[in-house]
Amino acid sequence: MSGEKNLKVALLGCGTVGAQVARILLEDANELASRSGAGLQLIGIAVRNLETKRDVDLPIQLFTTDALGLIEQADVVIELLGGLDPAGQYIAAALSKGASVITGNKALIALKGAELNEVAAGSGAQLRYEAAVAGAIPILRPIADSLAGDHITKVMGIVNGTTNFILDAMDTTGAAFDDVLAEAQALGYAEADPTADVGGHDAAAKAAILASLAFHTTVSSEQVSTQGITEVTAEDVAAAAEAGYVIKLLAIAEQGEAGISVRVYPALIRRGHPLATVHGAFNAVFVEAENAGDLMFYGAGAGGNATASAVMGDVVAVARQIAAGAPLPNGSVHQSPRMLDFDAITTRYWIGLSVKDQSGVLAAIATVFGEHGVSIQSMSQQGDADSGAQLRILTHQGTESALASTVEALKALDAVHSVLSVMRVEGN
Amino acid sequence: MSGEKNLKVALLGCGTVGAQVARILLEDANELASRSGAGLQLIGIAVRNLETKRDVDLPIQLFTTDALGLIEQADVVIELLGGLDPAGQYIAAALSKGASVITGNKALIALKGAELNEVAAGSGAQLRYEAAVAGAIPILRPIADSLAGDHITKVMGIVNGTTNFILDAMDTTGAAFDDVLAEAQALGYAEADPTADVGGHDAAAKAAILASLAFHTTVSSEQVSTQGITEVTAEDVAAAAEAGYVIKLLAIAEQGEAGISVRVYPALIRRGHPLATVHGAFNAVFVEAENAGDLMFYGAGAGGNATASAVMGDVVAVARQIAAGAPLPNGSVHQSPRMLDFDAITTRYWIGLSVKDQSGVLAAIATVFGEHGVSIQSMSQQGDADSGAQLRILTHQGTESALASTVEALKALDAVHSVLSVMRVEGN
Known part of the structure; x- marks a missing residue:
């Protein structure tokens, strides 16, 4: 032939x-x-x-x-x-x-x-x-073709090897972001100017492509809410680990009744989730579809x-x-996406607070959550004689706007020294 | 449109x-x-x-x-x-x-x-x-199309949900095969007549299909060397766990210089391998390709x-x-496969022996391995006052014929009561 x-x-x-x-x-x-x-x-x-x-x-x-x-x-x-x-x-x-x-x-x-x-x-x-997207991993064709008879509801990808290498090393060694970044640069896993990777912009471009194919529409990288990993601290990583989670930079494309949300941010994933097992510079894309259920595609993301x-x-x-003399089959109608405001997405929050170590603090904090209609799933406290106590609070599902305004209100509380970190939790 | x-x-x-x-x-x-x-x-x-x-x-x-x-x-x-x-x-x-x-x-x-x-x-x-193959997981099209510009060297699949459910439950609970099978039948994960699943025949059919697409040839299920999981004991599972391994029924298609081997058997996989994280009735297919490196496709295998x-x-x-009025592109030339004899495949063996608890036993056993050109990677002994000692031996790479004849020679040793189990080890 x-x-x-x-x-x-x-x-x-x-x-x-x-x-x-x-x-x-x-x-x-x-x-x-x-x-x-x-x-x-x-x-x-x-x-x-x-x-x-x-x-x-x-x-x-x-x-x-x-x-x-x-x-x-x-x-x-x-x-x-x-x-x-x-x-x-x-x-x-x-x-x-x-x-x-x-x-x-x-x-x-x-x-x-x-x-x-x-x-x-x-x-x-x-x-x-x-x-x-995701280097060697066949992901676009499976999404566009193999799942064409299904409804994809969510795609969560570890699609940037540099940031996964950094976060994985922070998780394994307990080192700080800057130190691990320097090591990654020395090993060739990160570029001299790492902005595109650690700022989440590379992942955002991939999120836009994944969303476009998964939802049969056209999402541009400009429509992706993007947050990088530069503010993830060794303390965040350690506290997440203690709670049974690992922090990963996720490219997320989600479609619900209300519209499409495409976003990139560091998020907590529980250790038992398939995405948590993706180490080093490897990539993986987790797909949730109505009929197929949960799928994951794993492999080398670069090289x-x-x-x-x-x-x-x-x-x-x-x-x-x-x-074959065949014209390209092209039956997909590409509609403009109905984009969901970032404020309207639903996630869980994981909030780190430095608080005064005195009675009544927990009650004041719990009241703020209640006033904003956000319910707390778990709360853990680490005492510290000098600087007061550290609280890590995991919420139940809430809208971004309710969660964000809760954090604003917490900042204003007299009992709260500072908000140490705010991160979202993804995956079931 | x-x-x-x-x-x-x-x-x-x-x-x-x-x-x-x-x-x-x-x-x-x-x-x-x-x-x-x-x-x-x-x-x-x-x-x-x-x-x-x-x-x-x-x-x-x-x-x-x-x-x-x-x-x-x-x-x-x-x-x-x-x-x-x-x-x-x-x-x-x-x-x-x-x-x-x-x-x-x-x-x-x-x-x-x-x-x-x-x-x-x-x-x-x-x-x-x-x-x-593998239910919802898009695996055939990625292998046939996405990897068409690469050389696939090995495919290892957990492609039968029933057997993975059973082996996973044995690993988690320590229960015996028969008990877990009965539970799986009660839960609807195993059929009343489970032969096709636990005998490896269902996996063999899938192995043949995977091999045909991966190697651009035609392998029939009759050409697949097949062994099921009915002889896997709770002791095997426990000993494997202690050594850092988990037992999975694998459908393997491998292509080397000498030819193609397609086989199904229970094998040890180290806990850190992506396939080891596949629990319950889930399926996953691990693909090794010359350029793409290691890939894994994971999801629900049935339902x-x-x-x-x-x-x-x-x-x-x-x-x-x-x-699109398009004829089916069909550029693949399907050649008859050059099948490798099962005797000629290269794997590692994991051998369980019941031996006399006396001096000179280890030397006699080590001599048998040496005579067959098989080198030992590790050996661990568990004493037992009544029935002598149990040995678990992990070998380095060897051909099936060398490994099998080593086992035959071990059986003939005076110091060996019986061969408790022989299983292969897969994955790096």
């Missing part, structure tokens, strides 16, 4: 992932042709600088700086440059002329996915981006080889469609 | 899963049409007995006993009768006339999948069976709603292809 058709493949970018994609395309050409029903010929690799040293030895004649010229000749374009610009223009150029595109560019897809999907639909080209695997899965899928 | 095309859907069987599929087709008709790009009209439900009480209230006029008559009018046939006969004839009849088929019939697919795939290819119809979710995912996929 191989050799019937030959598809010209252009690769844009030759970094950690791109170099592995090029290697696989060259090394496994026969096998890929047999699996795709079409030959996949790597016709060129567009890079910014021809002199840069690559991770893999690749034929020098493949390299070019003329990305648009390369795209012009291609049937399939693999974009692994990252960033919004010029990646976005290149993808649009490829799709408009009918070339299918595979990309791992989460920032771009989370911001411009709907627009690019329309360009693809206009020319009959395909746009695929499995590598954009050249792992991400290249996801890219190549998309390449074979695209090639199979082209080889 | 909905309403452009209308597909006539025939349902064969209305048991636990079938009733839920019918409910979803009727309840979610509009949404399914919008997601598929085609209307999905349930034209009838073929059952053996019209009088049987169903789990869901369904319009009585849908029911018929004339399966072949129903198939004749259908564009899409959902087969949920189970069993080889007449399900196989019905599926063949549907595929030959060009109707696409969705089935959850693992026994049939594991035995006749290749044949039925050929019938489908001949008429351009589609044959899908996501529900056949009407969960399995119906997998069926409906396939229904929407089939409908999308038909609505």
